[in-house]
């Protein structure tokens with residue numbers, strides 16, 4: 373039996389999880405998964421301020437650890453291994469979680485596992501399952517957009533990655549242009565529900581390349597905005613609206629623009645995933661990362677996979693945004709495969725997935 377405690381502090385969420393596995397990976401039971409969000413602290417800056425993030429991790433992590441062990445009714449001495457995200461992420465944020473996990477591992481003479489945040493997302497669709505099956509996987513978050521051929525645990529081939537903005541980053545930047553709060557993805561999805569996705573013709577970057585690009589789409593929205601304001605603000609304050617940024621759009625127009633933007637992102641992700649699955653002869657397509665909370669993306673990917681005869685599996689919404697349960701699960705699989713880390717292993721802000 374293995375019980376793993378994992379910390380995730382790569383960005384602006386402080387998270388602690390405890391996962392217990394009775395026999396093999398099957399029957400892995402999540403005893404607790406705690407996440408302390410810092411969204412409110414960073415919202416007013418329109419993005420994450422590293423200094424604020426690390427200070428908050430320092431305050432939040434010990435509290436979450438205490439709460440996690442209490443909720444899981446377990447003493448730290450009964451934990452079999454300690455894990456932490458070691459990259460990619462913000463250096464000063466990563467350091468907090470990794471230092472705590474290393475300290476506990478050294479102090480209690482238990483193994484330490486340095487976990488790649490991307491591998492955590494990548495394996496999250498298999499959370500609680502016995503192992504990892506061959507699949508083409510999309511990791512779509514605020515910092516990353518990549519497609520990967522997963523052959524088995526720790527056997528990955530990069531298919532494509534974004535050459536500019538990550539999909540979540542594009543959601544966040546466009547939301548900011550529209551005066552919507554941070555993080556922008558959930559806000560755009562909420563507003564888009566009442567909108568017409570065919571109203572505005574926005575570009576889909578579909579080049580032959582297996583890579584992704586979202587900055588052209590973001591720029592198209594930027595150039596479209598003043599034109600829309602001009603066209604739709606035949607009201608007494610029309611002139612004033614033109615000079616205001618973020619632009620003040622009518623509710624209807626805002627909903628249509630959000631829906632059109634969302635649809636453009638979803639279409640690119642779906643088409644590229646399907647093309648990759650065909651090319652690499654995969655039976656299974658998986659998806660993970662914060663943007664996968666988006667219901668249109670889930671639905672359209674599920675429909676496209678069904679149409680093509682691929683099985684489709686995505687991480688549950690609670691596992692898509694940053695959390696420590698996915699780090700604990702990856703650590704469990706690695707521990708059972710004998711892939712422990714040295715406590716001397718450094719954090720690496722630009723850690724790549726080992727391919």
Ligand code: KG4
Nearest residue numbers: 513514515540555557558662663666693694
């Ligand atoms: O995986 P995650 O929590 O953090 C990173 O590792 O980056 O992803 C956060 C990203 C943000 O850009 C956020 O706007 C986006 O995921 N996101 C969404 C939705 N929920 C979160 N994007 C689109 N639709 C959503 N419902």
Ligand code: ZN
Nearest residue numbers: 493513693694
């Ligand atoms: Zn993430």
